[in-house]
Structure formats: structure tokens, C-alpha cells
Amino acid sequence: MQAIDFTWPKGFQTGTAHAGFKEDDQLDMAWIVSDVPAVAAGVYTKNQFQAAPVQFTKNLINQNHKLQAVVINSGNANSFTGQEGLDHADETHQLAANQLAINPDLVAVASTGVIGKQLEMEKIKGGLNQLSLTRKSDIAHAILTTDSCEKKITVAVMVAGQPVTITGIAKGSGMIHPNVGTTLGFVTTDASIASETLQDLLSDLIQSSFNQITVDGCMSTNDMVLVLANGQAENELLDQSSAQTDALADFKEGLKVVLVALAKMVAKDGEGSNKFVQATVVNAASVVEANQVARAIVGSNLIKAMLFGEENNWGRIVQAIGQTQAQINPTHLDIYLADMPLVKDSQKVLADRDQVAAILAEDDINLTIDLHVGEATGQAWGCDLTYKYVEINAAYEG
Structure with a gap:
């Protein structure tokens, strides 16, 4: 296993836009899209005031354990916004699904920013119209709020003799004290893996990665980490069977490296920190x-x-x-x-x-x-x- 230049795994593309949630033409909207439906796993904030996108995405993944796209906006958390906020999350995923011509049940949403403001849907619509699909984009920058730098990493790992890529991005600088989640984190891989196995790995590894960082002792309402695996590496399916022990261990180590690295980047970029x-x-x-x-x-x-x-x-x-x-x-x-x-x-x-x-x-x-x-x-x-x-x-x- 080795860290390599930042790239997206096979079958993943991204896009960014300035929708107007931030000033000065800053990027503030993005999406991650897989060419095919991907197995999905997630962990989420334990804050009792879970933001609308957290509630929405958690429910979506729990229903079918698959995603093909994640739409992200920065600058408005869509948190503490009641039923209207949930309706806006639903509308966002419907609009994105229509634009991508995919099943709406495969489109998750995530938001970060100021709590208590309704999501301006005209900005969402405008941002979606600008989003393209490319192997290269500034998505790690587009999801930032008070961060001073991007958080991103790619590792290559051999799984049963087959090369697999794992790529992660995250944002976070303040309001950092995760519990079963983190500030926004998105990990993609072209590995083929069973949904239950992927969820078990994420739930386990999050305990010694993102759950071990703190900046200010404050837990966000919008925390979530999602992992998407689209199987495009064409390795033999990873599951809990005894025959997959070594291959699964290799993949787990690669996922651990990505999660720990992103967690440390968040801690190192704590708001105003020197050390x-x-x-x-x-x-x-x-x-x-x-x-x-x-x-x-x-x-x-x-x-x-x-x-x-x-x-x-x-x-x-x-x-x-x-x-x-x-x-x-x-x-x-x-x-x-x-x-x-x-x-x-x-x-x-x-x-x-x-x-x-x-x-x-x-x-x-x-x-x-x-x-x-x-x-x-x-x-x-x-x-x-x-x-x-x-x-x-x-x-x-x-």
C-alpha cells in the first residue's frame, strides 16, 4: 500500500460551482458521482439536533445501502430548519437526480455552514446548472468553511492481487468534537465489497480515527462520513467469509490510512491554531x-x-x-x-x-x-x- 498523487478511483467524477452561498465567487457547491450505483456506508453525528441533510442521507442509506451521487453545499448548514429544511434536502436530491438522469434514491445530500438559515433553493438550482463531471476538480476546496487548507488523500492498495484505489476528502476546522462521525468526510473506492462489510469496517475504524480528534469540544449538527465503493476495480467481492481474510485485511488497512490521515488534517487545521x-x-x-x-x-x-x-x-x-x-x-x-x-x-x-x-x-x-x-x-x-x-x-x- 502506498500514498499516491490525489486522484479519483475508477468510475468516479466530480464537479464544483459557485452557487452564491459564499461571497467573492468562492466555490461553494459540488458533487461526487459514480458511473454506476455504489455500495454506501455512513456514520453520523450524535448531536440531538441532526441537520436536515444528515437525517435525509442517513435514512436514504439505511433503506438500500447504495448511492450513485452526493450533492454538497458549503455556506449554509440547512440545520435547525424543521420540515422546510427536510423538504429542501429532498428537492435538492430530486433536482440532482433529474440532471444526472439517475434514480433519486441513489442521490445523497450534505451541507455545512451557518445553522438556522433556510436553504436558498434558487442558489441550489443555479449551482446544479453549473456542475459538470470531470476527473479533476477543486471539490476539496469547494466544501470548506473556516478551513485554511484542503484535506485530501489517495492511497493504492493491492487486494488479492488486484490494484484498488481509495480516495478521501474532508472539511473541518472548528466545531470539532466528533461522536460516531466527523465534519463532512467523503471516501470513494473502486473496490468491490459487500454493503454490510463496508458498514462494519467504517463503524469500527471511525472509533480510532475521526472520533479521536477534537479542536474545541463542540459537536456539529452536520457531521457525517460517507464511503462509496463502486466495484470498478473488479476484485473478487470482499465480505466476511474466511476465504477473504487477507484481502479484507489489506483493504481495511488502506481505508484506515485514509481515515486517520484526514482526521489528523482536520485536527492540524483547528481554527486559529498554531500547534x-x-x-x-x-x-x-x-x-x-x-x-x-x-x-x-x-x-x-x-x-x-x-x-x-x-x-x-x-x-x-x-x-x-x-x-x-x-x-x-x-x-x-x-x-x-x-x-x-x-x-x-x-x-x-x-x-x-x-x-x-x-x-x-x-x-x-x-x-x-x-x-x-x-x-x-x-x-x-x-x-x-x-x-x-x-x-x-x-x-x-x-
């Missing part, structure tokens, strides 16, 4: 507890402020670990900043101040926590908390 932080927890009682501790560390506002201020206040890390429900050994905790020990066996280590300062001045910070209670490992990713974050969100309005 990216990775927390690795080792020797935990279980993977669930390792992930829980790692996420508590990258999600702590005290630790975020510590990193922004470049201060070695490791007591804040101790506090964050202790407030979880994970098993710990109070007398055997180790904390490392990069490879430098700050705490060993729950005792302060007299670290070189200049070395610590030099590490904390870097853009990427790695923290390792040894719990000494088991053999499990987990990771989480986040960023520091800066004045710029407050400035961005104080000015963000509909």
Missing part, C-alpha cells in the same frame, strides 16, 4: 480506555492553553488523565514530551529547561503517556487554543 498535538497512550487496560485518555488530553482546554503558552505545566496532563474512567496506577504514571521524560513512576523528572522549551516551540507536539496497567495503545489528535480561535468565532455569523 498540532498528538497524544499516544500505551500500556492501557483496553483500546477503548487508551483512546479515552488520549482524547481527554488533546481535548483539555488547560493543556491547549499550556501548549499555546509553551509552558511545561505537566500537572494539567495528570489532571486530564485522572478525570477519565480509565484504569490507572497512581504510583506508576510516565509522561513524555517527544522522547523526553517529564514524569517517571509518578515522580517529577528534572528535565533540561532549554530542551523542553525548544520542543514546546515546535509546531508539532508529541505527548506519550504510559499507564502501566495493560498492553493496549491509543492515539488522539488536537491543537492548541489561541486568541485567534476566539476572534474567528466571535465574528462568525449568519
